[in-house]
Amino acid sequence: MIRIENLSKSFPARGGDGGPEGAFEALRDIDLEIGQGEVFGIIGRSGAGKSTLIRMLNLLERPSSGSVWIDGVDITRLDMPALRTLRQRIGMVFQHFNLLDSRTVLDNVCFPLRLAGLPRAERVARAKEVLELVGLSAHVAAYPRQLSGGQRQRVGIARALANRPTLLLCDEATSALDPETTQSILRLLADINQRLGLTIVLITHGMDVIRSVCDRVAVLDAGRVVESGEVLDVFLHPRHAVTQRLLAESGVQAEGWQALADAAPGRILRLSLRGDDTARPLLSRLSRELDVDLSILQGTVSRIKEAHYGQLVLAVDADEATVARLLARLAEARIDHEVLR
Numbered sequence: 001m002i003r004i005e006n007l008s009k010s011f012p013a014r015g016g017d018g019g020p021e022g023a024f025e026a027l028r029d030i031d032l033e034i035g036q037g038e039v040f041g042i043i044g045r046s047g048a049g050k051s052t053l054i055r056m057l058n059l060l061e062r063p064s065s066g067s068v069w070i071d072g073v074d075i076t077r078l079d080m081p082a083l084r085t086l087r088q089r090i091g092m093v094f095q096h097f098n099l100l101d102s103r104t105v106l107d108n109v110c111f112p113l114r115l116a117g118l119p120r121a122e123r124v125a126r127a128k129e130v131l132e133l134v135g136l137s138a139h140v141a142a143y144p145r146q147l148s149g150g151q152r153q154r155v156g157i158a159r160a161l162a163n164r165p166t167l168l169l170c171d172e173a174t175s176a177l178d179p180e181t182t183q184s185i186l187r188l189l190a191d192i193n194q195r196l197g198l199t200i201v202l203i204t205h206g207m208d209v210i211r212s213v214c215d216r217v218a219v220l221d222a223g224r225v226v227e228s229g230e231v232l233d234v235f236l237h238p239r240h241a242v243t244q245r246l247l248a249e250s251g252v253q254a255e256g257w258q259a260l261a262d263a264a265p266g267r268i269l270r271l272s273l274r275g276d277d278t279a280r281p282l283l284s285r286l287s288r289e290l291d292v293d294l295s296i297l298q299g300t301v302s303r304i305k306e307a308h309y310g311q312l313v314l315a316v317d318a319d320e321a322t323v324a325r326l327l328a329r330l331a332e333a334r335i336d337h338e339v340l341r
């Protein structure tokens with residue numbers, strides 16, 4: 001549905017004249033594909049280029065080179081009227097909500113519908129419909145200042161959905177919210193994605209946000225995509241140092257076992273468990289069956305969207321023949337595993 005091809009963006013360097021030497025490259029050679037109905041996360045540190053990238057998807061920011069295809073159309077080639085029509089199909093949710101403080105909740109949500117030329121009665125009916133969807137029916141007449149941060153973001157989401165978009169862009173939509181409110185807004189986004197089938201692209205600096213709602217993720221660092229893939233794969237096998245650090249900061253210490261490795265004789269294995277495997281009594285069974293002691297050096301069981309996943313790092317103090325039998329049994333049970341030492 002969305003294809004970003006060879007996209008780069010340069011800004012004139014501060015104090016520079018904007019010439020090629022005086023330019024700062026905020027994005028470099030970005031290639032990404034985002035499928036219809038997906039929740040796609042873009043994660044990176046401050047300054048990595050996330051906002052610049054997401055703003056390319058509705059051309060709030062224009063690429064210096066490369067193209068952005070949405071439903072088979074290169075949007076960088078659209079004229080202004082066609083771009084305006086396209087933007088009505090793309091909703092955007094902002095970190096600081098960007099509501100009109102002097103207007104009621106209802107008027108805030110009616111605003112994009114007025115720009116789209118809908119008659120008043122239809123505007124009000126549609127606005128009430130989306131406010132119900134986000135759980136704010138009781139607050140239509142309130143003003144933004146009378147609402148909590150989470151409720152204000154719900155108004156922002158209702159406003160973004162008013163024109164029935166097929167794509168929703170979320171620019172750090174939960175960064176200004178506490179952890180509990182963040183989770184409720186993420187649940188709302190997941191629900192909208194399921195119920196309306198619309199594609200969501202979100203940017204964040206938190207792996208917890210990615211884990212809670214995203215299907216796939218791209219990791220951005222210094223303007224480049226350094227890693228991308230299914231969230232589960234990236235969590236279980238982070239390849240790039242930036243991804244590993246972002247995961248460690250969110251409590252997923254992929255390599256924390258190393259501190260215990262010296263004290264553990266024998267082989268060290270990493271098992272990655274998905275879905276129902278996570279709850280199977282696999283280790284105790286294998287330990288009994290092969291008469292081998294297994295020590296757990298590290299373990300995680302968590303959830304990505306609705307699916308459970310787990311990772312165990314085990315020390316196996318046994319002869320090579322027993323280790324070989326253990327590996328064969330893991331392969332038979334289709335448990336993803338690697339020998340770390």
Ligand SMILES: Nc1ncnc2c1ncn2[C@@H]1O[C@H](COP(=O)(O)OP(=O)(O)OP(=O)(O)O)[C@@H](O)[C@H]1O
Nearest residue numbers: 011012026044045046047048049050051052053205
């Ligand atoms: N209009 C601009 N002019 C010059 N430089 C810019 C402009 N917009 C962004 N930049 C620079 O481009 C780089 C990427 O900025 P961007 O806002 O996309 O990063 P980000 O990953 O969204 O960061 P944050 O998480 O802090 O919002 C930064 O170094 C920033 O200073």
